[in-house]
Amino acid sequence: xxxxxxxxxxxxxxxxxxxxxxxxxxxxxxxxxxxxxxxxxxxxxxxxxxxxxxxxxxxxxxxxxxxxxxxxxxxxxxxxxxxxxxxxxxxxxxxxxxxxxxxxxxxxxxxxxxxxxxxxxxxxxxxxxxxxxxxxxxxxxxxxxxxxxxxxxxxxxxxxxxxxxxxxxxxxxxxxxxxxxxxxxxxxxxxxxxxxxxxxxxxxxxxxxxxxxxxxxxxxxxxxxxxxxxxxxxxxxxxxxxxxxxxxxxxxxxxxxxxxxxxxxxxxxxxxxxxxxxxxxxxxxxxxx
Amino acid sequence: xxxxxxxxxxxxxxxxxxxxxxxxxxxxxxxxxxxxxxxxxxxxxxxxxxxxxxxxxxxxxxxxxxxxxxxxxxxxxxxxxxxxxxxxxxxxxxxxxxxxxxxxxxxxxxxxxxxxxxxxxxxxxxxxxxxxxxxxxxxxxxxxxxxxxxxxxxxxxxxxxxxxxxxxxxxxxxxxxxxxxxxxxxxxxxxxxxxxxxxxxxxxxxxxxxxxxxxxxxxxxxxxxxxxxxxxxxxxxxxxxxxxxxxxxxxxxxxxxxxxxxxxxxxxxxxxxxxxx
Numbered sequence: 001x002x003x004x005x006x007x008x009x010x011x012x013x014x015x016x017x018x019x020x021x022x023x024x025x026x027x028x029x030x031x032x033x034x035x036x037x038x039x040x041x042x043x044x045x046x047x048x049x050x051x052x053x054x055x056x057x058x059x060x061x062x063x064x065x066x067x068x069x070x071x072x073x074x075x076x077x078x079x080x081x082x083x084x085x086x087x088x089x090x091x092x093x094x095x096x097x098x099x100x101x102x103x104x105x106x107x108x109x110x111x112x113x114x115x116x117x118x119x120x121x122x123x124x125x126x127x128x129x130x131x132x133x134x135x136x137x138x139x140x141x142x143x144x145x146x147x148x149x150x151x152x153x154x155x156x157x158x159x160x161x162x163x164x165x166x167x168x169x170x171x172x173x174x175x176x177x178x179x180x181x182x183x184x185x186x187x188x189x190x191x192x193x194x195x196x197x198x199x200x201x202x203x204x205x206x207x208x209x210x211x212x213x214x215x216x217x218x219x220x221x222x223x224x225x226x227x228x229x230x231x232x233x234x235x236x237x238x239x240x241x242x243x244x245x246x247x248x249x250x251x252x253x254x255x256x257x258x259x260x261x262x263x264x265x266x267x268x269x270x271x272x273x274x275x276x277x278x279x280x281x282x283x284x285x286x287x288x289x
Numbered sequence: 290x291x292x293x294x295x296x297x298x299x300x301x302x303x304x305x306x307x308x309x310x311x312x313x314x315x316x317x318x319x320x321x322x323x324x325x326x327x328x329x330x331x332x333x334x335x336x337x338x339x340x341x342x343x344x345x346x347x348x349x350x351x352x353x354x355x356x357x358x359x360x361x362x363x364x365x366x367x368x369x370x371x372x373x374x375x376x377x378x379x380x381x382x383x384x385x386x387x388x389x390x391x392x393x394x395x396x397x398x399x400x401x402x403x404x405x406x407x408x409x410x411x412x413x414x415x416x417x418x419x420x421x422x423x424x425x426x427x428x429x430x431x432x433x434x435x436x437x438x439x440x441x442x443x444x445x446x447x448x449x450x451x452x453x454x455x456x457x458x459x460x461x462x463x464x465x466x467x468x469x470x471x472x473x474x475x476x477x478x479x480x481x482x483x484x485x486x487x488x489x490x491x492x493x494x495x496x497x498x499x500x501x502x503x504x505x506x507x508x509x510x511x512x513x514x515x516x517x518x519x520x521x522x523x524x525x526x527x528x529x530x531x532x533x534x535x536x537x538x539x540x541x542x543x544x545x546x547x548x549x550x551x552x553x554x555x556x557x558x559x560x561x562x563x564x565x566x
Contacts, residue, residue, distance in 0.1 A: 054466055056465060056466070061396065085468040085470070086468060087468070088465075088466055088467060088468035089466065089467030089468040089469075090468070093466065093467065094463075094466045096459055096462065096463065097459075098459050100459075101458050101459035101460060102459035102460055102462070102463040103459075103460055103463070104460040104464075104478055104481070104482070105460075105482065106481040106482055106484075107481070115467070115469070116467055119467055119468060165463075
């Protein structure tokens with residue numbers, strides 16, 4: 001059984017000017033321990049999908065959500081707000097684009113770490129939390145955990161903060177990790193390092209990952225399976241290898257062609273709309289899809 | 290903390306402010322010891338020594354019923370400072386809590402709270418306080434209420450704006466993602482980020498509260514005689530300018546020192562707290 005099963009997910013926002021449809025029936029599934037990428041350009045609906053999975057959009061008055069999101073067999077829509085809050089930070093956690101702004105500037109790392117650990121162990125003492133945090137920071141290759149714990153986020157480098165965020169996200173051993181363009185705000189070498197680290201850790205703990213990105217190179221390295229999303233529709237899905245080697249959908253081909261190359265050369269523009277981009281979804285021989 | 294103290298005392302203007310405020314606070318706290326004529330704070334009449342210019346006996350002269358002005362100014366400071374503390378102690382928490390709620394919760398909270406503050410802010414502060422005092426009887430407690438009523442909306446505005454900015458920060462989303470409650474996010478995550486601005490505004494406001502309270506009593510709507518009050522002393526003396534200049538000049542200077550001192554500290558704090566953001 002899949003850990004996360006999203007069926008026919010639709011989302012529209014009610015605005016003064018009318019209703020704006022954002023998602024038009026997203027379907028995706030993540031098995032236990034699987035790493036799945038969701039790829040698309042800005043505004044295609046990648047991030048809102050992640051927020052629905054986290055249950056962050058359900059309480060927004062203007063958002064209308066249809067379809068089904070099942071986590072561990074339970075329909076998220078059937079859960080109360082309290083139950084959804086209980087899932088977050090324990091069974092599902094998330095890593096963000098900009099690690100430095102994701103940490104509160106007025107607290108040192110140690111108390112922020114404790115808040116995260118307290119989600120699983122409400123009565124954890126400061127000393128216990130410190131001990132756990134030290135171990136977790138060593139896991140993400142931080143060599144001086146004590147110094148990091150006693151620093152404010154703005155005293156640490158972006159790469160350091162990213163590792164702290166990864167350690168926090170995995171601290172409660174979540175079943176599902178949502179990574180929303182992690183490290184986009186960092187430089188490329190640091191980004192590569194932290195992604196390696198994340199890949200190793202999720203493999204060790206058997207964590208499933210939904211990896212949201214527009215960076216095709218990173219996706220190809222990291223993900224087992226890939227979904228390509230265009231204007232709120234999944235246009236292509238399959239094992240990463242198959243999608244990258246034989247892209248079947250016109251939009252996927254356009255996206256791949258827009259990759260900058262080290263050797264230079266002009267980039268083709270992706271046209272805003274092309275009737276072929278609305279072709280039916282291309283599936284790469286995935287059983288059960 | 291130590292760094293902040295170094296910067297605070299390193300700037301000559303801020304240091305001046307600290308010294309002035311310290312003097313005012315000491316004067317108020319030690320009024321019983323420092324005042325040459327402690328009984329003169331009440332309804333005492335000494336017609337032998339009335340309306341005397343400054344001398345070695347009466348450093349700042351005497352008023353129209355022969356009371357020592359210096360003693361009365363010390364006691365007036367005490368009342369001003371207490372008033373100031375009470376006003377800020379009520380207005381700041383109320384304003385800050387409402388501001389964070391309006392900024393973070395949004396929707397009807399935002400509409401309701403911000404329109405109410407708009408109503409308060411649309412009335413000139415002195416007029417608002419005067420009308421409250423005019424309806425109620427002019428006593429010390431009513432004075433505090435009137436000034437408090439006109440003060441909290443400024444804090445709501447300030448904190449609302451900061452909260453709107455902080456709400457977009459990653460750490461708020463990160464807290465939502467780990468399932469933090471709304472109260473936790475408002476008061477443990479966002480509020481600490483508003484503290485520098487609140488503290489700065491409080492210091493600046495301490496001076497203005499003293500000024501407003503003095504203005505009210507200058508108009509006869511504040512503390513009533515025979516309780517000494519800087520504003521009413523200035524008002525009383527102004528009738529006898531320029532001959533009996535000491536009657537209004539010394540209380541006026543006393544107001545100036547307190548307001549100036551608080552403002553200098555406020556400016557210094559703004560520099561320190563604004564620097565690392």
